[in-house]
Amino acid sequence: MKSISIIxxxxxxxxxxxxxAAHGMSVSIFEKSESPxxxxxxKAFLFPNFADANDLAHKLAxxxxxxxxxxxxxxxxxxxxRNGKGWTLKDNKGQSYSSDLLLLATGYTPFxxxxxEELGYDIYKGVVTSLDMERMIRDKAILNSIGEKxxxxxxxxxxxxxxxxxxxxxxxxxxxxxAVKQAIELKKQLPDTEAYIFYMDLRMWxxxxxxxxxxxxQDYGVRFVRGRISEAxxxxxxxxxxxxxxxxxxxxxxxxTDLLVLMVGMEASVGTRCLAKEAxxxxxxxxxxxxxxxxxxxxSAQEGLFLCGTCKRPMTIAxxxxxxxxxxxxxxSLA
Amino acid sequence: xxxxxxxxxxxxxxxxDEIKSDKLDKLLELVPSYKWCIGCGGCTASCSxxxxxxxxxxxxxxxxxxxQYDGLExxxxxCMLCGKCLLVCPRGxxxxxxxxxxxxxxxxxxxxxxxxxREDRIDKQLAKQNEKNKRI
Numbered sequence: 001m002k003s004i005s006i007i008x009x010x011x012x013x014x015x016x017x018x019x020x021a022a023h024g025m026s027v028s029i030f031e032k033s034e035s036p037x038x039x040x041x042x043k044a045f046l047f048p049n050f051a052d053a054n055d056l057a058h059k060l061a062x063x064x065x066x067x068x069x070x071x072x073x074x075x076x077x078x079x080x081x082r083n084g085k086g087w088t089l090k091d092n093k094g095q096s097y098s099s100d101l102l103l104l105a106t107g108y109t110p111f112x113x114x115x116x117e118e119l120g121y122d123i124y125k126g127v128v129t130s131l132d133m134e135r136m137i138r139d140k141a142i143l144n145s146i147g148e149k150x151x152x153x154x155x156x157x158x159x160x161x162x163x164x165x166x167x168x169x170x171x172x173x174x175x176x177x178x179a180v181k182q183a184i185e186l187k188k189q190l191p192d193t194e195a196y197i198f199y200m201d202l203r204m205w206x207x208x209x210x211x212x213x214x215x216x217x218q219d220y221g222v223r224f225v226r227g228r229i230s231e232a233x234x235x236x237x238x239x240x241x242x243x244x245x246x247x248x249x250x251x252x253x254x255x256x257t258d259l260l261v262l263m264v265g266m267e268a269s270v271g272t273r274c275l276a277k278e279a280x281x282x283x284x285x286x287x288x289x290x291x292x293x294x295x296x297x298x299x300s301a302q303e304g305l306f307l308c309g310t311c312k313r314p315m316t317i318a319x320x321x322x323x324x325x326x327x328x329x330x331x332x333s334l335a
Numbered sequence: 336x337x338x339x340x341x342x343x344x345x346x347x348x349x350x351x352d353e354i355k356s357d358k359l360d361k362l363l364e365l366v367p368s369y370k371w372c373i374g375c376g377g378c379t380a381s382c383s384x385x386x387x388x389x390x391x392x393x394x395x396x397x398x399x400x401x402x403q404y405d406g407l408e409x410x411x412x413x414c415m416l417c418g419k420c421l422l423v424c425p426r427g428x429x430x431x432x433x434x435x436x437x438x439x440x441x442x443x444x445x446x447x448x449x450x451x452x453r454e455d456r457i458d459k460q461l462a463k464q465n466e467k468n469k470r471i
Contacts, residue, residue, distance in 0.1 A: 214426075217370045217371060217372075218367075224373075246401065248393075248394075248397045249397055249403070251403075252348045253351060253401075254350055255350075255351035256352050
């Protein structure tokens with residue numbers, strides 16, 4: 001049986017590793033962080049069913065315990081090269097690893113909100129990202145810049161997505177439903193706090209997403225305003241004033257809020273960018289390119305190099321796990 | 336003041352810090368289905384009155400939601416309560432009830448004890464009838 005190296009121990013890498021190991025393949029999995037699944041363990045609850053993120057992380061981590069899987073944590077793969085028909089990887093400490101096959105599961109990185117300076121992230125304390133908000137929800141400590149309960153929280157969609165100025169024309173796909181989920185969580189913890197969501201379109205594409213949107217209106221009184229916030233500025237009392245057009249009214253609006261939550265999109269991670277470039281399989285926006293989105297979505301232009309998860313494009317966790325299974329099936333059918 | 340040929344313009348901006356939500360809260364209590372509105376504009380597109388006048392029901396209820404009440408009461412008089420909007424609404428908002436209740440709230444009617452004028456007339460007729468019956 002052939003050996004395989006998997007780069008990235010997120011949901012994609014782990015799910016694929018578990019299936020391949022169960023079918024007798026010798027699997028090495030590489031993760032640059034100290035622990036696997038850090039992109040899941042920093043979440044509180046998952047849409048659309050408010051499943052506990054830690055439960056999922058636990059279930060996935062259990063799958064890594066197979067004796068056929070060798071884990072290399074705190075190991076950042078910095079280069080890859082052909083080695084006859086197989087592959088050789090090099091990590092940041094100069095060590096080399098060889099295998100017959102290679103699976104890229106290097107994932108995404110959240111958009112860096114500093115790049116949208118006009119929205120005031122890291123300038124005004126009341127401006128936070130969706131990741132900060134997720135942590136506040138998890139720790140049950142949703143507080144404004146002066147450590148008090150917020151009276152009003154505003155979520156802004158499409159930060160770093162669908163934005164020419166950020167260089168990202170694509171939709172990150174899951175921020176819409178994440179904002180709705182977080183607004184519901186906010187209202188569950190602080191029922192008296194006003195929650196507003198500013199959107200350009202609401203893309204409730206998945207199963208139960210539209211229902212969640214409706215639930216947020218009906219049961220939690222979350223308010224929706226169509227319009228993109230153009231700028232945020234600080235007020236003397238540590239709050240944030242925002243300006244936008246209410247495009248349904250055709251009028252400009254201003255609003256003072258305790259917290260402005262920037263729903264940051266997904267970008268290709270540094271690992272995805274570097275390794276895809278090195279392998280010559282770069283797609284759009286730094287993501288890795290599969291051969292065909294319909295039939296060969298786990299194959300790359302390089303023989304023996306497979307792709308799965310968010311190294312290809314933004315995906316939900318459910319999508320990612322399904323894609324990892326698909327990658328494993330593809331690999332087993334060819335190996 | 337018009338000596339100089341100009342005047343000070345009023346700001347057009349919607350200022351959310353000055354909006355009071357009591358009227359909207361009342362409306363949502365009377366017409367809970369309005370919570371489902373997604374602002375699609377199906378109501379305006381189907382509107383019989385909107386086809387011939389500048390009556391735009393989507394814009395009117397959005398303005399109500401945003402606390403922009405100026406001129407709404409007058410504008411709402413254009414509605415004939417035909418109910419076509421109610422048939423097309425994809426979220427099942429009870430638009431006829433919405434319009435009637437916006438009218439009531441804007442007119443300052445005590446919405447708890449308010450009854451439509453037609454019912455008042457029926458009451459009067461019944462009262463008359465009762466009077467007659469007594470005399471007989």
